[in-house]
Amino acid sequence: MELGLAGRVALIAGGSSGLGLAVAEELAKEGAHVAIGARDPEKLARAERRLKELGRGQVLATEVDLKNPEAVRHWVEDVAGRMGALHIAVTNSGGPPPGPATKFGVEAYREAVDAVLLPPISLALAALPHMQQARWGRLLFITSETVVRPVARFALSGFSRLGIVGFASALVQELGDCGVTVNVLAPGYTRTPPVERTAGAGGDVDSGLRAMAAHIPLRRVGLPEEFAAAAAFLASERASFITGTVQLVDGGASVIG
Template identity: 50%
Template sequence: MDLGLAGKVALVSGGSSGIGLAIARDLVREGAVVSIGGRDAGRLAKARDGIAADLGAEVGTRVLDLRDNDAARAWADDAAAEHGALNIVVSNAGGPPAGPTGAFGPDGYRDAVDLAMVSHIAFVQAGLPHLLRSGWGRVLMVASETIRDLIPEYALSAIARSGLAAYAKTLVHELGPGDVTVNVLAPGYTATDALLNGLGEGADVDAETARIAARAGIPLGRVARPEEVAAAGTFLLSARASFVTGTVQVVDGGRSLGM
């Protein structure tokens, strides 16, 4: 299936591992020009070298913290200047710490909102003028299933990320006619480094993740693989998803009971 992504210029933040890296790999396979960003230069280099070895393609890298709005804007501007256009912005960043509402004071809430909402919006705003100028654009903000179905032990995630849905739905009405779409990807429990590293050294990964799935009530009986979540995100970034905008796409193995 041709997703119409050949030659499109894409930025993927949080692209050194997990879901971000899996999306970047999908975009490379589809012929897009990709740059990945992240805070750790070593992890970015490893991801870049892995893509080159596996897919025979070069990707750009940018060391930055998505909360640094000036750095995010410079990344978008530089990509557009280098390649003549910018078409795709994937905003992806780490999540706030787990815990109930009472586990955090005001500063904890401010930090969570800055990381899980404001940094995404700032990155989108940095890229949006270039997307509009190119006449074809896709925005994908990677959040969490907590945006749609609350999980009490992840209070900060639900509170901070829920604003992304409101931002996406408001923005699509402001954009009006054209071929620029804005969507939110909301993955459930996924076998990213953050989850796997929490299992402890020497853990039986299959057994432990199965226990996580059982405890969370995931009907499929396992957690997601990053590439499974990325597949949904890559479709939303594609030309074939040209009439899909303002949505929150949950990828949670059927865990959510909300309609």
């Protein structure tokens, strides 16, 4: 299926590893020009090489502190200036520490807001003027299944990421008449390095992954490329009438709780 992504300019926060890199790879394969930003220069360099091997579009890799709104704004303007436009923005931030709600004090909740909620907001606010000018845009927020299926031991994640859903919902109502769609992606357990580390906490990664899969109807954890395929579709021309959704990519885990 032709997604109509060739020549589009996509910016992916946290695009040097994990789900962010998987999305960048999928968009590059579809012919998009891809700009990734993250903090680790070594991971960025590896990701840049990988993306150049996969795609036929331009690739930019930038070291950026995604928690610094001014740095994010400068990054967005640099990408739009060098690539000539900005059509797609994918926000992505790491998760806060696990634990139940009463484990944490107010300061931990404030830190979760600073680390998880505000970076996607600052990126969206910087990117949207370019999409509005083009009268075409795709804004994707990567969150977690905890925004749909609260998990007691991930209280900070659910709290901070639900704020992203609220922000996205407000944008949907504001941007509908200028060709910009806004959607939230909510992955479940997906085989990324953080999930593998969690699975291996008991000593054996495969056993840990099987234990995770026991609560998933498909009886396995997801693959990054499966998540990326959903993201690429929502970023495409084919998804032009899809906006305001929270798209679960969790193998059905939310159905059984």
